[in-house]
Amino acid sequence: MMTKLKNLSITLKTRPNGMIDSENFSKKISEVETLKENQVLIKVLYLSLDPYMRGRMSEAKSYADPLQIGEIITAESAGIVIESKSTKYSVGEYVCCRSGWQEYFISNDKDPMTYKIDPKLVPLSTYLGVCGMTGRTAYFGLMKEASPSKGETLVVSAASGAVGSIVGQIGKKIGLNVIGIAGSDEKCNYVVDELNFDGCVNYKSAFFRDELASKLDSGVDIYFESVGGLVTETVTEFFNSGSRSPICGYISNYNAKDITKVKTPFHIFGAMKNPPKHKFFLVFDHYANFNEANEFLIGGVRSGELKYKEMILEGLEKAPEYFKRLFTGSNFGKLIVKVADQ
Numbered sequence: 001m002m003t004k005l006k007n008l009s010i011t012l013k014t015r016p017n018g019m020i021d022s023e024n025f026s027k028k029i030s031e032v033e034t035l036k037e038n039q040v041l042i043k044v045l046y047l048s049l050d051p052y053m054r055g056r057m058s059e060a061k062s063y064a065d066p067l068q069i070g071e072i073i074t075a076e077s078a079g080i081v082i083e084s085k086s087t088k089y090s091v092g093e094y095v096c097c098r099s100g101w102q103e104y105f106i107s108n109d110k111d112p113m114t115y116k117i118d119p120k121l122v123p124l125s126t127y128l129g130v131c132g133m134t135g136r137t138a139y140f141g142l143m144k145e146a147s148p149s150k151g152e153t154l155v156v157s158a159a160s161g162a163v164g165s166i167v168g169q170i171g172k173k174i175g176l177n178v179i180g181i182a183g184s185d186e187k188c189n190y191v192v193d194e195l196n197f198d199g200c201v202n203y204k205s206a207f208f209r210d211e212l213a214s215k216l217d218s219g220v221d222i223y224f225e226s227v228g229g230l231v232t233e234t235v236t237e238f239f240n241s242g243s244r245s246p247i248c249g250y251i252s253n254y255n256a257k258d259i260t261k262v263k264t265p266f267h268i269f270g271a272m273k274n275p276p277k278h279k280f281f282l283v284f285d286h287y288a289n290f291n292e293a294n295e296f297l298i299g300g301v302r303s304g305e306l307k308y309k310e311m312i313l314e315g316l317e318k319a320p321e322y323f324k325r326l327f328t329g330s331n332f333g334k335l336i337v338k339v340a341d342q
């Protein structure tokens with residue numbers, strides 16, 4: 001009889017009170033269960049770390065239910081099918097799935113969050129970033145939520161990050177004047193020199209407001225919102241009439257002790273006399289059109305037109321420590337954990 005595989009998973013031990021801490025997580029080892037009909041066993045190779053996971057660790061209601069204490073932390077991953085009791089999936093095929101922070105995942109073959117991917121087209125890890133959820137967020141957030149027109153000025157926050165770096169490059173491709181905002185000179189240089197944005201301003205500079213003003217002679221038509229706080233308050237001064245701001249996220253608020261008491265972009269825009277047209281959107285609002293984005297993103301990576309950066313760190317057990325990087329800015333590029341070799 002074959003010995004059962006051991007599965008390491010990381011679960012929520014306590015809810016963070018402010019910035020997450022390693023103490024908020026528990027490691028658990030369990031045996032991988034025997035497959036039932038129509039199930040597949042997936043070995044996780046790469047795990048995506050994303051800001052939204054912080055929201056799930058809080059008790060506050062959002063568009064998704066909070067995690068319960070003891071539950072495995074939510075995440076998408078890219079992996080390989082190592083056992084199958086399904087006619088839809090064969091051993092050796094690659095998939096993305098909503099595995100959570102663990103080494104092995106059993107998926108039902110009807111789960112819409114499990115789908116095949118092809119590492120011969122683009123590297124496996126990119127299906128978690130530029131060719132995956134964050135790339136699709138950038139594509140739909142700009143193309144469908146912001147109604148861009150050639151010649152307009154687009155300001156992108158978290159500009160060197162997984163979503164922002166792709167938003168800006170798509171903006172350039174469709175003829176926008178693109179100004180990024182990022183948290184270091186190194187990130188700003190990358191955004192301008194490598195990604196070809198028209199400019200980028202470091203919001204940590206003492207002269208942030210003036211440096212931004214110097215790049216916005218013709219004002220802001222679209223502000224792609226990912227951060228909130230000081231950055232958003234500073235941008236409000238420059239909106240043109242008819243401007244739009246798709247609200248993708250507001251990461252500066254995610255570690256607040258009480259998120260119901262913070263000033264979100266909705267409060268900041270709500271206090272303006274002539275606010276931009278703004279609305280929170282979710283990438284899944286565009287689920288029906290995911291193939292359109294996938295074709296665009298995979299095509300762009302294959303042709304070299306879409307550039308991307310990944311920060312791939314090793315070891316699932318260190319995921320809590322790596323996760324903090326999203327909130328300190330010490331990630332540079334899409335944050336991914338390499339969980340196992342193939």
Ligand SMILES: NC(=O)c1ccc[n+]([C@@H]2O[C@H](COP(=O)([O-])OP(=O)(O)OC[C@H]3O[C@@H](n4cnc5c(N)ncnc54)[C@H](OP(=O)(O)O)[C@@H]3O)[C@@H](O)[C@H]2O)c1
Binds near residue numbers: 159181226326329
């Ligand atoms: N609506 C959706 O469907 C959807 C989907 C995916 C992502 N999102 C949102 O998109 C945003 C970006 O996500 P991502 O995956 O692309 O992450 P990312 O940009 O790769 O990483 C997060 C970055 O946010 C910046 N940041 C952190 N704390 C900040 C603060 N207090 N003020 C200003 N900037 C701060 C840091 O960059 P700097 O070093 O430049 O500060 C950090 O590197 C998040 O708000 C996320 O929740 C939304």
